[in-house]
Amino acid sequence: MKHKHILLIFGFISCLFILTGCWGKKELDELALVSAIAIDESELGYLVSVQVMVPREIASDFSDELTTVKLFSDEGESLFQTIRKLTRDLPRKSYFTHLMAIIISENIAKDNMVEILDFFLRDPEVRPDVPIFIAKDTLAQDILNVLTHIEPIPASKIKKVGLNFQTNYYGVRDTTFLNLVTSIASAGVNPAIMGLTVYGNKNEGEKNVNIQEIEAKAAIKITDFAIFKNEKLIGWLNEDESRGYSYLIGEIKNTIITIPCDKNKTQNLEITSFKNKTKLKMENGKPIINITHQINSNIAQLGCSIDKNNYQKLEKLLEKEIIKDSQHTLNVIQKKFKSDVVGFGELIHRKKPVVWKKLNQNWDDYFVNLTVNLSAEIKINRPGVVDGDVIKKILK
Amino acid sequence: MKNLRNLIKPKTKNTKEEIGKSLKNNLNNIKSILNNNSDLIIREFKISDNYSCALIIIDGLTSGDYIYDYLLKTLMIDIRTTNLLNNISTVNELFNNILDYMITLIDIKVSIYFEDILDYLLAGNSILIIDGVAKCFVIETKGFTDRGVVEATSQTVVRGPKDSFNETLRTNTMLIRRRIKDKNLCVTERKIGTITKTNIAILYIKGIAKKTIVDEVHKRLDKINIDGVLDSSYIEQLIQDHRYSVFPTIHNTERPDSAAGALLSGYVAIIVDGSPYVLIVPCLFLTLLQTSEDYYHRFHFGTFIRIIRFIAMFLTLLTPAIYIAITTFHQEMLPTPLLINISSQREGVPFPAFVEALLMEITFEILREAGVRMPRAIGSAVSIVGALVLGESAVQAGIVSAVMVIVVSITAISSLIAPTYNLGITVRLYRFFFILLAASLGMFGITIGLMILGLKLTSMKSFGVPYLYPLSPTNKEGLKDSIVRFPLWTIKKRPNLISDYNETRQEKSSKKKKKNRR
Incomplete structure (x- = not known):
């Protein structure tokens, strides 16, 4: 009797395994792994392009010299609807967990991005740390139409170029779409994100020729930073302004600063550490913000000779250069864009919540006239691996 | 199916049949019981002219040298050179004299029951029956061939003793005795298997092994009633705790050093004649992942390899x-x-x-x-x-x-x-x-x-x-020798659920020694 029971229970349990039908099961070869998604405006509403990886082509052993990715695009009234509409063309279910880049066209960003961000936030497949970019002077779709070589997956190149730029040149605070959403949602800060563009011949980019020659016909590059006011794109910072913006937010890990010293000659300093010391003071009930750039640097390349044991002059020059750039950007964002992309509001909110309560209502207007003092503490540590003034010796 | 151990119900033994005085009858009896087997050898001879005897052996199980040198030669030839025969008047006196003076072998018993005699005979003993005495000698003359002590085949080590158990019970107990020369090492033997009559030895160190565990082993062995035991795994399957579990609850080893190590920690070893695998109880999950070699290497590697x-x-x-x-x-x-x-x-x-x-x-x-x-x-x-x-x-x-x-x-x-x-x-x-x-x-x-x-x-x-001791319930001393192995000088106590008294393994002296070494 007892054994009958055990058999019955065992039978029921094994039924459980079979009857679930392996709920949620998706075999690898039934998935279209989406590496990047680009969203453009269209007459219907949205033009959505997804870049799908072709694993067989990426894993070198199996390469048949076909393209590593395929682009599928369609138009529709909403983002999600369009993604599903892609099934007209896609033989496999699109799978977004390995998404490496979201690219949004300038027009959509100017118009309304909230709908798009809402989709990405709600969708369980999209990770919150996917880098997000704005396509400048080109369709977002065009950016996904460029083949790349060192990184065989173009989306991977986009992601890694963003990272490399951020760590070795200068960067923005809002790199991922979650950052972007957070910045939009908080009152005292507006987002700024990197722009992408295609250089060269766009039509050649999608052909294998693009990666078969040393020089690419078309290439994806990081360009200016897009400035937002709340959820809407309002303009672009040019290269110098973008750099100044990075100084203001202290988003610099390692970079090079070039100071003109003579005719066509420059002094170059490598910044090894860059920190901002931000202080909030109240004067006559008005908040005043002091930013001190604390910089450590090494000499990287000299165009003009300097005093061997005395770097003070050079330090002064660097200080002037950095403050010049920061100040310029500050003016641009205060006067031209009137958008607090640095996050001064958030700083006040954190340090003086009482004051913020008053300013919160019309912060955008107040920000335009906010007093921000900039200063810099510069330290030049090493002259590189050579000591002394090499140029002087050569010229002699 | 309810209980395998009770599959064969204990047979109530009849009153045993005793041997008679007549040699002829006795021999006929033995022959008929053993169905005139061809490997049964009966050597009839005479001690002087008056006393006829018979030596019974099973061919192949006994040592020919023993029988020739210490039994037949002494009884048939050497006895004549002594004056033993002159002084005796009855056959019983002869019997006692032979026991006292003539047989130069160490293990000798006197038996009166047929059943016992046959058991001994079939286990390799020689039986000496003298006409006119309703008793007989059972002389230990075992001498069958075995594999010898060779290198372990399934539980090998790089560093450490290389010998392994073999199929002979006596060799196996010898291998352990050679390592543990302590008066408290107890070896108790019993026979299991109604037909195979396999010898089984239970080994433990008195004063270290927990008495309840030893008693439990005996109790469970008592319950076994099976026709044959061909390997120690029979015993394992019949006395283990969780009979339907896939996890083993009895450890086995073919290495005398691991067996000795286990005995030292308070475990009980069960050796089964005919099996080179010695059972060790109780079995903990972690010990299944340990080898004796962990202790032979220095503790860094011992720990590393256990984690691996x-x-x-x-x-x-x-x-x-x-x-x-x-x-x-x-x-x-x-x-x-x-x-x-x-x-x-x-x-x-x-x-x-x-x-x-x-x-x-x-x-x-x-x-x-x-x-x-x-x-x-x-x-x-x-x-x-x-x-x-x-x-x-x-x-x-x-x-x-x-x-x-x-x-x-x-x-x-x-x-x-x-x-x-x-x-x-x-x-x-x-x-x-x-x-x-x-x-x-x-x-x-x-x-x-x-x-x-x-x-x-x-x-x-x-x-x-x-089973998960010393992980759960947690035992601080036990954890020192679990997934990691602490240096030997820090493992001072035996795991207390296995040996509840005599916990201390080493006094402070070992540690002092270490200090001196510095």
């Missing part, structure tokens, strides 16, 4: 399951480049990952079984087929993916690291359970499986000792 073994056990158990779970349910868990690699290999494989895994795992199990069972001469042929056809060609033919072959290889190699073969078997079986869970429920299923496994292990006991 632990990892390998989990690899065996979970690698195929995790592979299936990740590739069919949780593709987001893999780094993108790895996913692309796996994905590119999976392209064109006609089966779902589950079927693929099952196919390869079963193939490997077949290969392994073939490796054990096949005649040695065709070994190379099998390895070629196994390595080339099932590995490389299957991948090239697109039947399985290369990753799957790697997964199976990792599983296979990891499963071989288990120091005791029976733990390896357990893990191999559970692996299929996990594959099934992973294929139907993904990581969720694996987690459920691990929980079931954890609950099962914590609920198990071996001879009253919790």
